[in-house]
Amino acid sequence: MDNEIIANWKNLGVDAIPADAYIWYENNWEHDKYEHTHIRYQLTYVEEGYQYFHIGTQIYLVPQNHVIWIPSAREHRTTSNAKTVNLMLILFKTVPENPFYGEIHVFKAPAVLKEMLRYAAKWNQRLQEDEEHTSFLNAMCYSLPYFCEENEFLQIPIPIDQRLTPVCDYINTNYKYNFDVSILAELAAMSVRSLQRIFKQETGITVQKYTQLIRILKSIELIDTQQYTLSQIALMVGYKSLSAFTASYQTIMQCKPKSKKSIS
Incomplete structure (x- = not known):
């Protein structure tokens, strides 16, 4: 990886990453609990454990084998008391023109999406992208509205x-x-x-x-x-x-x- 790209990314945050879609997969996830925002759209998959997302006047529970979609520039923070939290984040710079991507969604990941996420883990923290990386993640992003069977009860209203x-x-x-x-x-x-x-x-x-x-x-x-x-x-x-x-x-x-x- 280019040391200058890595330095810029650490200083400027995820929005400085050159790849259109960036994957971050980690066991024993320890996310900063302060509120933050970024221009990129965020898909988070909870592989193990559970996590709460605090967004505006709602708290969203994302249990094991569920995903949450967070639109661009939406301030959020996370909390969890789970023993272990294994997460995968995919941060998209661009998304298709569809109202789906402008709203928050929480839903159970169907089997096909879980397999796609497992396959995509091979690009973990890769800052640059190749043709397969781009094509595969674009296809995943395009398919999300068709995978979504939303569970509105995972929202805790405030x-x-x-x-x-x-x-x-x-x-x-x-x-x-x-x-x-x-x-x-x-x-x-x-x-x-x-x-x-x-x-x-x-x-x-x-x-x-x-x-x-x-x-x-x-x-x-x-x-x-x-x-x-x-x-x-x-x-x-x-x-x-x-x-x-x-x-x-x-x-x-x-x-x-x-x-x-x-x-x-």
């Missing part, structure tokens, strides 16, 4: 109305317990009816759906620790039975939960 902040905080802290919505209404200093209406208006989902979402997102974190069986996790996140947890998980994640711990 209400702007400050009266709802203690409500969300309470749910995030007490998700494992069954609580009456009247408690939340008292925290927001409004009637139950007003809370239900304003919460749905601010977040796009009901208080009950928000609670379900938080429970399932917490279960993903617990599954990743490899310390608990699914039955244990079901109780830890507030479900009375494994069957109830499995049904709820399947509603959100569109697949059944799989424990990484064997029952001894």
Whole structure:
């Protein structure tokens, strides 16, 4: 590699990379947690673990075997408490003319996309490109809208109305317990009816759906620790039975939960 190109890249960031599409694949990923932005469009594939992307007024969970598409110049930061996070980033300088590329998308990577990503890993951190590199990654980028079967429940909405902040905080802290919505209404200093209406208006989902979402997102974190069986996790996140947890998980994640711990 050209030492001058590498020096420019480190000083100026990813936008200085000459290749139209740049691949960065790494095990035990440790990304800076500060907010940052770049002109390039970003595709991130979570091969192992999970990661949260904080973008504007939304937090997006990207679990294992999922991808997130982030449009150009969109400020973002990432967080994760996963034991191990293996990621692949592909940063595109140019994309096809399609409304898809101007919006954020989170979806499960289908088998064909996972195989394409595995193959593309051979160009990891290559600053220059050749004909195969260019043609292959252009084809992948062009195909993304056809691979996308979006899961809107992987978005954690953050209400702007400050009266709802203690409500969300309470749910995030007490998700494992069954609580009456009247408690939340008292925290927001409004009637139950007003809370239900304003919460749905601010977040796009009901208080009950928000609670379900938080429970399932917490279960993903617990599954990743490899310390608990699914039955244990079901109780830890507030479900009375494994069957109830499995049904709820399947509603959100569109697949059944799989424990990484064997029952001894």
